[in-house]
């Protein structure tokens with residue numbers, strides 16, 4: 001034991017106390033959350049995803065340059081931490097080195113320290129150059145990030161200096177310090193004697209240790225909390241691509257508050273999400289709202305919610321409910337919350353699997369169901385859904401009018417769903433909207449050509465409730481869903497096909513929580529199946545350059561990217577081209593999340609922005625697979641004066657023409 | 660303040676009206692019922708007055724068959740405190756409805772203001788508010804699109820013919836018939852919807868208020884749907900020829916000139 005033992009006990013103990021307390025507060029804040037977190041089964045898959053994404057850095061590497069730099073820093077930290085542990089041990093007890101592992105291994109250990117120190121330093125330089133010189137827009141300027149880069153750079157430099165002096169006093173290790181020995185060579189010119197070298201080694205060791213301890217105290221309040229939180233958050237991530245919104249049990253009479261009005265209404269998992277954010281801005285750079293000058297940035301939303309959590313720390317821990325301030329404040333405004341199209345680009349891009357849409361939905365639920373606050377134009381939509389079972393102002397009695405004169409039976413006429421191949425779910429757009437009626441008619445024509453036995457529910461169908469749910473009116477959603485599930489189950493329906501990705505997503509991923517389990521196809525999948533089974537043959541050529549616009553609820557929410565493209569490519573002469581944003585990076589048409597039913601007052605119109613991307617491809621046809629997309633892109637083309645030059649058609653209209 | 664709102668349940672605006680078997684009325688089967696939209700302004704107005712005047716209560720009143728209780732619940736969910744259901748037959752006319760409502764209100768201890776929608780969108784008769792006012796000996800102001808309250812004085816802005824307005828001052832107690840533009844009716848919050856399900860609705864029988872079938876003055880015998888819309892005709896030719904053809908069509912086919 002030396003003076004260092006005592007010094008370290010005092011300094012280390014102090015630092016451990018401070019950071020321990022700060023982490024403990026974070027833990028208590030998680031515990032003070034009232035909302036229910038999802039269940040976390042499937043341990044094997046969770047371990048796998050953690051290995052792949054934490055150790056393997058898969059999600060981080062989606063951005064190549066910074067991904068590699070981050071991987072170097074991440075692995076460097078893991079390896080160098082081993083050296084730091086040894087350093088702490090030896091400071092406490094000077095013979096407690098790791099040399100007991102034997103010569104070749106210990107050599108390797110030292111070499112690895114040197115190697116990874118260099119890699120981290122390079123990583124830090126890349127990150128600093130990017131942050132301070134290239135300044136990508138989505139990153140923003142962050143003092144916190146600069147401090148952390150300084151910390152990390154300082155740590156690495158202190159390690160190199162420490163190792164260099166160590167190799168001077170311990171020349172038998174010099175070969176293992178294969179990088180720092182070159183620094184030692186340089187230092188050699190100053191002619192330090194052994195005592196001085198040893199003293200300087202101790203100095204740099206203490207600089208290093210103090211930086212480590214300082215870092216430990218700093219991170220709980222920094223974006224670098226992700227060092228600790230992102231691992232668990234990855235383990236607890238939503239595992240599947242498909243995701244249903246969480247249910248509220250309205251039968252539960254103890255529930256007096258719905259959605260999130262205050263930050264403690266969220267669940268502990270939401271808090272962990274907030275702790276995990278690295279402020280990388282990947283979510284923001286793909287957000288259709290942000291990119292068209294709306295006040296919503298998913299990154300800022302997460303940062304602001306985290307600030308709200310910290311601002312309400314005292315009140316939450318003291319359980320002073322009335323002192324906790326609302327989540328809607330000067331940063332997270334109502335406009336922020338209503339700007340979201342629920343396109344999910346943010347979640348898919350997030351390297352630490354933060355779920356932004358859940359938080360937005362929860363806040364909407366509170367605004368709608370508790371406060372009755374929402375864009376005024378939505379009230380008529382809710383009322384239409386309540387009385388007529390459709391967001392449009394049409395009578396439920398007219399729901400099947402589109403099928404007049406066509407050979408389309410209702411399930412009631414067919415007797416039962418048992419003898420049917422599939423039930424055609426028409427959806428409100430297909431039933432009432434002129435443009436989309438013709439899409440459904442084309443689909444019916446294809447089904448008839450293929451000899452598919454199908455039927456519709458006719459006037460017994462009602463709105464799936466998707467828009468109500470995403471706007472935050474869970475109560476209305478459940479009323480509508482219950483009626484539909486009751487009808488579908490009464491007819492014993494097993495298989496459903498629909499031309500609407502919103503209906504598709506809701507019936508497939510959300511009705512099962514209310515007792516509706518069906519095999520559900522989107523029409524692109526069904527038509528793909530008919531083509532591969534040879535039941536329809538697209539033999540007529542269509543000599544057009546076609547670009548396919550991904551619907552969010554087909555692509556990002558259900559991973560259906562390949563089938564609609566394959567369907568288009570099965571047509572002779574079709575030349576399929578991609579827009580600059582497609583697949584997971586595709587740009588929303590602007591209508592999801594109930595935005596179809598709201599005015600777009602702020603910024604540039606999303607549909608126009610998307611239409612411009614389509615125009616850039618020089619395509620002559622934009623193919624869509626969603627009633628909202630077709631409406632939005634058609635409008636966008638009109639705004640751009642391109643409506644007579646570029647056709648906007650659903651894929652089934654194109655296939656119907658080709659068969 | 661004791662605020663009363665008289666509302667009516669009507670078929671939803673999107674309903675395709677069908678007649679019943681003997682054409683004495685409409686076929687109620689399959690109809691989605693709503694609160695008459697003008698009545699929503701009345702409920703909203705009463706709720707706003709209540710919110711500004713602590714200790715006030717809002718009581719909603721409707722008359723009709725059992726199904727109209729749903730509409731009372733809609734008003735309760737918006738925030739009304741009490742509800743009264745007068746059990747009136749489906750066929751009742753404005754005379755009978757007004758008499759029943761007035762007789763019911765007369766039994767209330769104190770009334771400061773009575774709000775109505777300016778008309779119900781089913782028969783569009785615009786009769787009941789004024790009739791009730793007459794029965795109760797109260798002043799009535801109709802088609803109100805703006806109100807300034809000061810004490811018991813109400814300055815009402817009425818919409819009159821030709822897109823003009825007139826200002827009318829009235830002293831409470833009074834009957835106010837509201838129109839579009841007065842306010843934006845609220846959407847009920849869920850806790851209020853839940854509470855409304857459990858609130859008691861007071862039932863009033865016609866016999867209790869001295870109203871009988873004899874009070875119905877109008878009986879519908881033969882209701883007819885409007886003839887289906889004819890396709891438009893396009894008159895071709897130059898201006899002179901078009902004018903000639905138009906006059907001929909108006910004279911010979913439509914028989915209006």
Ligand code: SF4
Pocket residue numbers: 283286287288289290296297298339340341342343344345346347356357
């Ligand atoms: S879901 Fe889409 S619109 Fe909403 S915050 Fe995320 S990226 Fe932006």
Ligand code: SF4
Pocket residue numbers: 276277278279280281282283284298299302346349350351352353354
């Ligand atoms: S939420 Fe995710 S993607 Fe967005 S800034 Fe934070 S870590 Fe990056």
